[in-house]
Amino acid sequence: MMEYEAPLVEVQNVTFSYQGRKHPIFEEMNFSLEREKIGLIGPNGSGKTTLFHIIMGLLVPRKGAVLFKGNTVHDEKGFQELRKSIGLLFQDADDQLFSPTVLEDVAFGPLNLGFSPEEAREISRQTLSNLGLSNFEPRITHNLSGGEKKLVSLATILAMKPELLLLDEPTNNLDQETRFRLIDILNNLDLSYAIISHDWDFLEKTTREVYAIEKGAVTQCERACLHEHHHAHLYGDHPHHHED
Amino acid sequence: MIPEYFSYTDSFLHRADPRLKIVAAVSITVVIAMSRSYITGLCGLVLSFFLVGFARLDIGVVARRLLAVNIFTAFLWLTLPLTYGGETMEFLGFMTISREGVAVAALITLKANCIVLAFLALMSTSPVSSLGHALGQLGLPEKLCLLLLFSYRYIAVISQEFQRLSRAARIRGFTPKTNVHTYRTYAYLFAMTLVNSWNRSHRVQQAMMLRCFNGRFYTLHPERLTAVECVVFGVIMTGVFIMAFWEFWKLQG
Ligand SMILES: Nc1ncnc2c1ncn2[C@@H]1O[C@H](COP(=O)(O)OP(=O)(O)O)[C@@H](O)[C@H]1O
Ligand SMILES: [Mg+2]
Numbered sequence: 064m065m066e067y068e069a070p071l072v073e074v075q076n077v078t079f080s081y082q083g084r085k086h087p088i089f090e091e092m093n094f095s096l097e098r099e100k101i102g103l104i105g106p107n108g109s110g111k112t113t114l115f116h117i118i119m120g121l122l123v124p125r126k127g128a129v130l131f132k133g134n135t136v137h138d139e140k141g142f143q144e145l146r147k148s149i150g151l152l153f154q155d156a157d158d159q160l161f162s163p164t165v166l167e168d169v170a171f172g173p174l175n176l177g178f179s180p181e182e183a184r185e186i187s188r189q190t191l192s193n194l195g196l197s198n199f200e201p202r203i204t205h206n207l208s209g210g211e212k213k214l215v216s217l218a219t220i221l222a223m224k225p226e227l228l229l230l231d232e233p234t235n236n237l238d239q240e241t242r243f244r245l246i247d248i249l250n251n252l253d254l255s256y257a258i259i260s261h262d263w264d265f266l267e268k269t270t271r272e273v274y275a276i277e278k279g280a281v282t283q284c285e286r287a288c289l290h291e292h293h294h295a296h297l298y299g300d301h302p303h304h305h306e307d
Numbered sequence: 308m309i310p311e312y313f314s315y316t317d318s319f320l321h322r323a324d325p326r327l328k329i330v331a332a333v334s335i336t337v338v339i340a341m342s343r344s345y346i347t348g349l350c351g352l353v354l355s356f357f358l359v360g361f362a363r364l365d366i367g368v369v370a371r372r373l374l375a376v377n378i379f380t381a382f383l384w385l386t387l388p389l390t391y392g393g394e395t396m397e398f399l400g401f402m403t404i405s406r407e408g409v410a411v412a413a414l415i416t417l418k419a420n421c422i423v424l425a426f427l428a429l430m431s432t433s434p435v436s437s438l439g440h441a442l443g444q445l446g447l448p449e450k451l452c453l454l455l456l457f458s459y460r461y462i463a464v465i466s467q468e469f470q471r472l473s474r475a476a477r478i479r480g481f482t483p484k485t486n487v488h489t490y491r492t493y494a495y496l497f498a499m500t501l502v503n504s505w506n507r508s509h510r511v512q513q514a515m516m517l518r519c520f521n522g523r524f525y526t527l528h529p530e531r532l533t534a535v536e537c538v539v540f541g542v543i544m545t546g547v548f549i550m551a552f553w554e555f556w557k558l559q560g
Contacts, residue, residue, distance in 0.1 A: 087487040121513050146517050156343065157464050163436025167527050172518040174525035184527060205463045223518060231508060 069133030070095040071227050071255070077127030079110075079117060088113055088151045091127070096227060098255040102266035104284070105276035111259045112154065114276070115229045119151050147176065151218035152230045156212035165191070165207070165215050166200040172223040173283055190222040191215075194248055210235060210241030217248070228256035234265050318432070319539070320362040324532055325433045325441035327540045332429040334544065336422050338551045342560075344401070347550045348417035354546055355424035362428040369427060380416040387412040415463050436550045440526055453524070469500045 080087035088110040096118075105111050106168040116122040118129060120142030128135045131145045153159045162168035169187035170180075178186065191197055196214060199207075207215060213233065220228065220284050234242050242265065249256065249269045266273055273284040320328070339351040359369060365367040388398075391408030398404045413514055430438065436456060483489050 116513075119517060121516070143519065143521075146519060151517055153510065153514055155510070158507060159514045161457065161511050161515065163434065163460060164440070167436070170527045171515075171520075174527065175519040175521065180525070180527050183525075203436070205460055219518065283489055 068148040069130070070097045071132060072096050072145070073130040073144045074114070074117060074124075075128050075130060077117060077124040077129075079113065079122065079124040079127075081113075087125070087279070089117075089124070092279055092281070094281045096255070096257055098227070099272070100249075100255060100270045101257050102205045102270040102273035103257055103259045103281075104261065104263075104266065104273055105277055109276050110279065111229055111276055115151055115259070118229065119146060119149065146233055147223065148226045148227060150225035150228050152217060152220055152233060153230065154231045154235060156209070156216040159219060160204045160207075160212055163203060164200075165196075165204055167203045168204055168215065169219050172219060176223060187218075187222055190218050194218050194221070195244075209236055209237050210244075213237060213241060214244065214248075217245075221252075221254075226255065228252075228254060230256060230258045230260075232259050232261070234260055315343075316363060316365070318361065318363045320358065320428060321432045323536050323540070325437045326445055327532070327536060328429040328433060329438065329441055329445060331540055331543050331547070332425055334547045335425045335429075338468075338547055338554070339418050339421050341552070342418070342554050343414075344554065345414065347554050348414060349422060350546070350550050352417060352424070353358075355421045355428065356545070358390040358428035358543075359424050362432050364427060364432075366437065369424070372423060372427060373420060376419050377416070380412070380419055383412045383415055435529070440528055443526075449524070461504075461507070461511075465500060465504050468503050469496065472496050472499055 073093075075093055076091045077089050077093075078087050078091060079089045082304070094114065103111055103114075117124055118137065120129070120136065129142075129145075130136065131141070131148075136142055142193055160168050162171055162235050165293070166184070166187055169190060170183040173183040173186045174180070188200070191199060194214060194217065196218060198217060199211070204215070217233075226244060233245060237245070246265065249258075258266060258270060274281050275284050276282075335354070337349065339348065342348060342351070388404035388408040391411060391421040393405055393407040395403040396406045433441070436459070439452050439456040439459070442455070443449055476492060476496065481492055483493075
């Protein structure tokens with residue numbers, strides 16, 4: 064008998080609105096993330112970042128629930144468990160890198176997970192070297208360039224050995240070289256992830272499926288549609304249907 | 308960006324335990340600042356020069372730092388000899404100046420240079436981050452150390468944010484003048500910077516929570532003292548103690 068495997072994380076019937084806003088951003092919305100590599104695309108302000116923050120428990124929906132491996136997450140404690148398995152890469156790397164040196168920042172997660180300083184140091188070294196960032200270890204974080212900051216913040220999350228990555232507009236303000244490097248890194252990761260991006264070309268190179276998020280609903284974009292978009296309008300970020 | 312000119316090169320002092328360096332720098336400063344005699348001051352200056360040489364600092368940069376300090380002491384040289392009173396002596400044949408005023412100005416100059424050199428050699432050779440951790444290990448309250456570390460990390464970011472806002476204002480034709488409009492605009496800029504920083508601190512806290520932070524900081528650097536470090540700093544501290552005893556003995560005598 065085939066065993067039913069629950070999606071890694073799911074949001075069920077979630078209604079959410081920011082304080083002081085009349086119209087909810089999501090109403091009774093459903094969305095699930097399996098173990099796969101997907102892209103999320105949608106116009107500015109459509110709630111992509113909000114959705115990620117709800118999944119991570121940073122925002123609490125008015126109604127509905129977040130399910131982690133099939134179980135409803137009830138409280139902060141549950142989300143703490145979830146955060147060990149799901150890593151979120153923020154839009155602005157300066158928010159993510161707060162330690163003075165790169166090595167300390169990468170080791171922050173492992174230390175919190177209970178590893179000893181020696182083990183944390185080893186894990187961080189390994190993670191940085193896997194990303195080709197070995198020579199960054201002693202660097203002072205605020206002296207890094209924008210692209211370097213992005214790669215290091217990815218390392219800080221990978222050091223926690225998550226099962227799923229959520230990346231919020233990772234190619235924003237990224238130079239071409241770092242962008243290619245990121246594509247390379249993501250393709251070589253044996254890990255599931257969901258990427259928010261306006262960069263069709265980037266999504267095409269890094270993900271299998273792309274979902275569109277608009278007016279509080281998530282719909283699947285066809286592969287062909289993604290391809291067409293890429294050639295038709297490189298920076299078009301409004302999801303829409305192509306009628307045959 | 309905060310340039311740390313001296314923390315990039317390498318020397319024994321660069322590698323030495325920051326705790327020892329902090330203790331040494333603070334003791335030298337206290338003894339020299341309290342001293343009343345030239346001999347202590349001169350000994351201190353010799354010690355400081357020795358430390359600067361030991362740290363192999365770039366002489367040009369050191370000279371520039373000393374220049375900055377001595378612009379300040381130059382004002383003392385301009386005012387103290389004329390205003391200090393007491394015994395006077397002739398100067399350039401046409402005016403009289405205070406002998407004690409000259410003496411005090413000289414002592415202050417000596418002390419100031421000595422302390423600055425000691426700090427350049429001992430403190431600026433450690434990155435601020437390790438100084439922050441070292442202060443914590445020396446018993447400074449954790450909150451203060453974190454305040455230091457986070458300020459150090461985010462001052463550059465906050466200043467960038469302010470510059471971005473003021474650039475936006477300038478692009479729309481804002482030129483600072485002495486009028487209410489200018490004051491109000493600057494007030495807005497400051498206020499917006501505050502709001503932005505507040506929001507950023509909130510996001511940083513979220514980022515920390517996402518990486519399983521639960522209110523406790525674990526350090527990656529359990530520093531261990533080496534024998535050589537202990538000996539070298541033992542010698543330095545002995546010198547400092549001798550200077551302190553000399554001062555004390557002179558006071559008694
Ligand atoms: N902290 C907040 N308070 C109030 N409204 C917010 C807040 N953050 C975002 N919003 C609003 O919620 C909507 C969705 O934001 P967001 O999830 O950041 O969109 P996206 O990431 O898709 O661009 C936007 O209209 C935005 O203005
Ligand atoms: Mg967003």
